[in-house]
Amino acid sequence: MNILERIAADKLREVALKKQVTPEGELRQHALFTRPTKSLKGSLERLPYGIIAEHKRRSPSRAVINQGIALPEVVSGYSAAGAGGISVLTDGLYFGGSLEDLQMARAATDLPLLRKEFILDTYQITEARAYGADAILLIAAMLDPGHLADLAQSARAQDLEVLVEVHDREELEAVRDCGADLFGVNNRNLKTFEVDLDTSRSLAGAIPDGALKVSESGLGRPEEIRELRQLGYQGFLMGESFMKTPDPGAALVELIKSLHA
Incomplete structure (x- = not known):
């Protein structure tokens, strides 16, 4: 069993338990469920460099990144710095996140929020809506194309945008017609955890017209971000490079200054 298979098995068990405690109908009664959502795609399109700044405590590839800064402080710092959107990791077992993190982020910013999660079930999409998300992540490596398309349709029915993440051309070709609002190219090999920006370079021209490109x-x-911008990427999802610093918001300020220098 590889890492993605192990994560999927753990996540399906987690979702099954959650359904017993909180039925989907109860999620739809949450105050945030009827809140008008904001477009992550539109927000990124309006910026020269659309940074999706991520709150990330830890990861399977790097263990602890930063658990010493309160989430509202991080999110407020990102907002003030000029981020186009905020990504909030809600997986607890592998990333140390929670749905409460998403809810606190919603209270701390008016920017569009992406729920970064291993989404395998429509229940998780309703959770995302109920806790204040504007967009969800669907990972092509974890879903067969038909299931991914069904989840994307469920998200759109709840006024959530969809960022579909791919890692290679084969995955992209399999899901290119799913109607994603944004396509994310993950430069990290999920089997080896090695990072190679050539992944974004090689797939830039293959992403369907109409979908916003995210690296x-x-x-x-x-200089890497400028190069990818020239290749058509308008979104750049970044977390670790900010979160490993004492002040993630200040780190984003410095990056944006450098991009415009």
Whole structure:
């Protein structure tokens, strides 16, 4: 069993238990469920460099990144710095996140929020809506194309945008017609955890017209982001390079200054 298979098995058990405690109908009664959502795609399109700044305490590839800064402080710092959106990791077992993190982020910012999660069930989409998300992540490596398309349709029915993440051309070709609002190219190999920006370079021209291109993982140097912008990427999902510093918001300020220098 590889890491993604193990994560999927753990996540399905978690979702099954959650359904017993909180039926989906109860989630729809949450105050945030009827809140008008904001477009992550639109927010990124309006910026020269659309940074999706991520709150990330730890990860399977890097263990602890930063658990010493309160989430509202991080999110407020990102907002003030000029982020186009905020990504909030809600997986607890592998990333140390929670749905409460998403809810606190919603209270701390008016920016569009992406729920970063291993989504395998429509129940998790309703959770995302109920806790204040504007968009969800669907990972092509964890879903067969038909299931991914069904989840994307469920998200759109709840006024949530969909960021579909791919890691290679085969995955992209399998899901290119799913109607994603954004396609994210993850530069990290999920089997080896190695990072290679050539993944974003090679897939830039293959992403369907109409979907906003997002490069994910391994980003940090302004010259890399400028290069990818020239290749058509308008979104850049970044977390670790900010979170490993004492002040993530200040780190984003410095990056944006460098990009415009």
